[in-house]
Amino acid sequence: MNNQITDEQENVILDAVDRFLERDVKPYAHALEQADEYPHEIVEKMKALGLFGATIAAEYGGLGLGARTYAQIVERVSTVWMSVSGIFNSHLIMAAAVQRFGTEEQKQRFLPRFATGELRGGIALTEPDAGTDLQGIRTHAVKKGDRYVINGAKTWISNSIQGQVLAVLVKTEKRDELRHKGMSLLLTEKGKGFSVTRKLEKIGYRGIDTGELLFEDHEVPAENLIGGIEGRGLNQILGGLELGRINVAARGVGIARASLNDAVAYAQIRKTFGVPICEHQAIQIKLADMATSVEAAKLLVRSAAEKYDAGERCDMEAGMAKLFASEAALTNSLECMRIHGAYGYSREFNVERYYRDAPLLAIGEGTNELQRQIIARALIARNPA
Ligand SMILES: Cc1cc2nc3c(=O)[nH]c(=O)nc-3n(C[C@H](O)[C@H](O)[C@H](O)COP(=O)(O)OP(=O)(O)OC[C@H]3O[C@@H](n4cnc5c(N)ncnc54)[C@H](O)[C@@H]3O)c2cc1C
Numbered sequence: 290m291n292n293q294i295t296d297e298q299e300n301v302i303l304d305a306v307d308r309f310l311e312r313d314v315k316p317y318a319h320a321l322e323q324a325d326e327y328p329h330e331i332v333e334k335m336k337a338l339g340l341f342g343a344t345i346a347a348e349y350g351g352l353g354l355g356a357r358t359y360a361q362i363v364e365r366v367s368t369v370w371m372s373v374s375g376i377f378n379s380h381l382i383m384a385a386a387v388q389r390f391g392t393e394e395q396k397q398r399f400l401p402r403f404a405t406g407e408l409r410g411g412i413a414l415t416e417p418d419a420g421t422d423l424q425g426i427r428t429h430a431v432k433k434g435d436r437y438v439i440n441g442a443k444t445w446i447s448n449s450i451q452g453q454v455l456a457v458l459v460k461t462e463k464r465d466e467l468r469h470k471g472m473s474l475l476l477t478e479k480g481k482g483f484s485v486t487r488k489l490e491k492i493g494y495r496g497i498d499t500g501e502l503l504f505e506d507h508e509v510p511a512e513n514l515i516g517g518i519e520g521r522g523l524n525q526i527l528g529g530l531e532l533g534r535i536n537v538a539a540r541g542v543g544i545a546r547a548s549l550n551d552a553v554a555y556a557q558i559r560k561t562f563g564v565p566i567c568e569h570q571a572i573q574i575k576l577a578d579m580a581t582s583v584e585a586a587k588l589l590v591r592s593a594a595e596k597y598d599a600g601e602r603c604d605m606e607a608g609m610a611k612l613f614a615s616e617a618a619l620t621n622s623l624e625c626m627r628i629h630g631a632y633g634y635s636r637e638f639n640v641e642r643y644y645r646d647a648p649l650l651a652i653g654e655g656t657n658e659l660q661r662q663i664i665a666r667a668l669i670a671r672n673p674a
Contacts (some may be wrong), residue, residue: 293355294358303361303396306362306365314331314366319639320447323495326496327450327452327498328376332406335406339351341381342404344384344385346388349397349401355594356594359381359536361539364540364590365542367540368547369543370497371494371540374543376448378537379410380411381409381536382456382529383638386474386529387399387403388537389528390515395476395517410448410453410454411449411456412529414443415460416436416444421658422560423458423472426472427460428441428442428443429441429463430460430461430509432461434511435512436509437508440505442501442503444501445499446501449498449500449502450488450498452498456477457476457477458474458522458526459522460472461520462519472523474514474515474525481507483507485501487498487501494646529557530654531597531604535597538613539613540618541613541647541650542587542614542618542659543623544650545614545618545621546583547643549616549625551629551639552579553567555632559630578624582613582621585617586610586614593607608664608667609664612660615647615657622644622646622649625640628639628659
């Protein structure tokens with residue numbers, strides 16, 4: 290990933306993102322979110338801005354941004370409407386798997402079309418009976434001549450209804466003793482035997498499509514096996530999850546910051562007992578804690594992103610950033626609601642949306658329970674007694 294851009298170049302990109310958010314997202318987010326409507330026009334603007342190629346290398350038509358700049362984009366987008374970030378985030382995790390582990394032929398064939406947004410998609414790992422325990426998946430692919438035949442079901446897959454392609458985690462080895470080794474990642478374009486059985490209804494993260502999928506003798510060309518060698522799928526997907534966790538953490542900073550911004554503004558307008566509520570010490574303590582969490586979360590994200598950009602191992606750092614920032618989003622969104630009193634409970638304002646969106650961050654890209662295990666294991670491995 291090319292992260293050799295100057296601060297000035299970074300500012301130009303972030304200013305362009307801010308203008309897009311102000312002009313093309315903010316005025317429409319509330320209505321689209323309440324209606325759970327896919328933001329087609331916003332997606333067209335995102336294509337023009339190059340967001341679908343944000344982290345794809347320039348030689349394949351992307352912007353080639355490093356994780357540090359990318360995280361700031363995700364944070365800004367999530368401050369306005371988190372769902373919009375989901376449309377390019379899991380798409381870019383799929384792209385990262387191709388870029389890091391794909392063959393040159395796969396990179397040439399897919400990455401330029403991913404970068405323009407002509408082909409969009411995400412990653413399909415989760416199944417009805419397997420989420421955290423990915424080794425328990427049952428979807429399998431059997432090689433027949435020059436094709437793989439996929440059978441199985443996936444659920445909770447973002448971008449699976451509006452997108453055209455997914456990186457699907459499958460078993461290519463059925464023997465139980467090889468559970469973790471027998472997994473592969475296949476790029477699967479929609480076609481015969483691949484159906485969306487249901488659009489899932491969610492309390493938050495609305496507007497973006499999340500689907501349940503069925504594969505019934507769905508055929509994929511053998512050259513779509515990422516990296517061309519069976520059995521590497523789990524490592525390929527776990528490698529991509531570091532960037533995924535940095536990006537969920539950045540969403541957390543966005544929600545935590547939006548909650549803080551709204552709370553700071555409202556606390557100066559709303560009066561009780563003759564003074565703005567920001568003059569009550571109880572409210573000041575909330576605002577101070579919220580602001581401190583935002584800054585701490587932002588620094589953790591930056592530190593993990595810089596390690597990622599330097600090519601260093603950052604499982605622990607990305608896990609810490611994801612854990613802390615998502616919990617900050619949860620806490621700040623609730624505090625923002627409390628500060629708004631009854632208005633926080635109204636569907637007319639954004640406050641209740643932050644409160645509905647935040648919990649996803651504690652679940653997606655590895656639950657926070659799992660993050661704690663990742664952090665503790667890395668801590669012990671890095672500090673042998
Ligand atoms: C809106 C949304 C979008 C999503 N998008 C995608 C997507 O695009 N692609 C995709 O593949 N998936 C997606 N997911 C699925 C998501 O990644 C999973 O929900 C997540 O990994 C958790 O898996 P699970 O729901 O099966 O929970 P489970 O694995 O069943 O876990 C249930 C509970 O047990 C805890 N737990 C599990 N194992 C342990 C352990 N060893 N120790 C302690 N606690 C444990 C968990 O932390 C959790 O609290 C999405 C989910 C949502 C809600």
